[in-house]
Amino acid sequence: MSEANRGIAAPDETRVSPTVFKLPDLGEGLTEAEILEWKVSVGDTVAVDQVIVEVETAKAAVDVPIPVAGTVAELYAKAGTVVDVGSPLIAVTARDAAAERYREEERAGSGNVLVGYGTSGTRRSRRRAARPSSAGPAAAPPARDDVARVISPVVRRLAKDNGIDVGVIAATGPGGVVLRRDVEKAIADVAPAPAPDARDEKASAPREQTASGPRDEDAAERVPLRGVRRATAEKLSRSRREIPDATTWVDVDATRLVKLKRRIGRADPDAGVGMLALFAAIAVAGLRRFPELNAYVDTERQEIVRLPRVHLGFAAQTDRGLVVPVVRDAHRMTLAELAAALRERTEEAREGRLSPGDLTGGTFTLNNYGVFGVDGSTPIINHPEAAMLGVGRIAEKPWAHNGKVRVREVTQLSFTFDHRVCDGGVAGGFLRFVADCVERPEMLVSRR
Structure with missing residues (x-):
């Protein structure tokens, strides 16, 4: 050439x-x-x-x-x-x-x-x-250690804007990766202490009066809605405007599902099957039985569009905000394949490596808000999908089991659905099927 x-x-x-x-x-x-x-x-x-x-x-x-x-x-x-x-x-x-x-x-x-x-x-x-x-x-020189240790562009920019040398930060992330909290701690450590009379000066400073009322620049912070935050705000607002959603929920005994996870971990540690993968497999099985929920409403043509393939989205919290990566053709995957795909998408989301195509095209969303230590939620549907399954934390609680009150692993499932797509019977049937699979995981292979 x-x-x-x-x-x-x-x-x-x-x-x-x-x-x-x-x-x-x-x-x-x-x-x-x-x-x-x-x-x-x-x-x-x-x-x-x-x-x-x-x-x-x-x-x-x-x-x-x-x-x-x-x-x-x-x-x-x-x-x-x-x-x-x-x-x-x-x-x-x-x-x-x-x-x-x-x-x-x-x-x-x-x-x-x-x-x-x-x-x-x-x-x-x-x-x-x-x-x-x-x-x-010219040929690229070897990457500097500090650059290699910072995966997220958001973290890298935060350090740069505050004059922080990431090469000397004590990293707490896996594999020695510098995380956002590491940079924020470094910023706090080097921040100068306020002058003794700084508070008095702020208190005595006059506040500017505006048409909307007094403005105190020291008390208010304006954060532009950009990037992921802006897209999320627009999508959730549209969902609330257009979709007549309803939510139903049920408490379930997840003890046997937790034990299944442990048995799989002992039998095949490399498979990395966690609770998210198990709930994902259960949700996909539920959509096979209730395919009318794997759908969206075409408002222009006034039609319900039922989709033949399950592209499973799942909520993931990152430094850039909440994103919903999509695992395509989840209905064709084994449990191990589904677990691997979920891990890969999660890592890509946290490292900021997802492409726009990885975040669109979902047909159903799984929201595991239990990772935040909460029991329940009424999530907003990920427009234009028709439904979302939410999973709360799994915690030990007294539970009636075999005629006696025992301590069991209990979680709450919530199911938010578009009432235009189905009525309570279908929604309740889906949630009950999911609950039964959580309580008796063998149903995943015994029922189709």
Whole structure:
């Protein structure tokens, strides 16, 4: 392959006017993204497919590569700025061949403008790319230890904004990974103590009067709704507006299910089957018996759309907020396969490696809010799905068992459903089936 084809200028090539690279369509109907961190500066030399910026969409954090080679002439937005799709992102003084190829692709709408994103089945690494020298593209040096120890871009940015060297932080995450709480502790440790009279000065300062009442800048904090937070707020608000939901619940004896988990752990420790996987398998079995719940309502055509495949979403709490990763075709998986898929999605969510496609397309959601130590909840349906199963904490409680009151492992199940899709009979039947499987796990193999 020639140097020109690789995006490296041949000695006789001449520079041309800067090529403006716009924020590409990141897929899944996304219209904007927030600039998290620029990987290059004005004057840097960039190569084709080099990651130039990390952005956060309403779905995930995404590394954006550049489809042309050349020298960075201008950055159009600062970190923290929200940029619309199609708006100028960066200007590069590119080589003739590369610039023309990019312009042709942009005019044709080929979908290749965002090189390396959404066009390959291989997941791209989120590790920070090395910046080439001004002399041209160079081989990437070994990753610094502090960069390798910080997986989450949110944690990395928090440390950078507060001048914290993550290389000297005591990490508490698995494998020596620096977590958000580690950075927050480091920030608190170095924060200067307030002056003795600082409180008196604040108390004596006049408060500004506004049309909506007094404003005390020291007492109020305004947090922009962006990224995942904004997408979650919009989806939940839409769910409340459009879906006439109802919730039913039941307390169940989960003692035998807990024992089953332990037996599986002893028999096959590498399978990693936890309670989430068991409840996921039970939910999928319930949807086989009550397929009308694996559906959504097409409001424009006034139709209930029943779906043949189960794409199971599950709620996961991350540094970026609550997200719902999706395990596709969960109905085709064995228990071990389902457990592995749930672990993989959970790790990707916590490390910020989920793509927009990993967070959309679910047909039913499982919400294990018991991890927060609570017994019950009335969750909001994940629009446009028709139902959500919630699981509370499993705790020892007195329970009538075989004619005697004994201490058993008890949990509460809640089931929120779209009343347009089904009536109480179907919802109650599904929840009762799930409860029976929790109390007698052998039903998973004895009933179809």
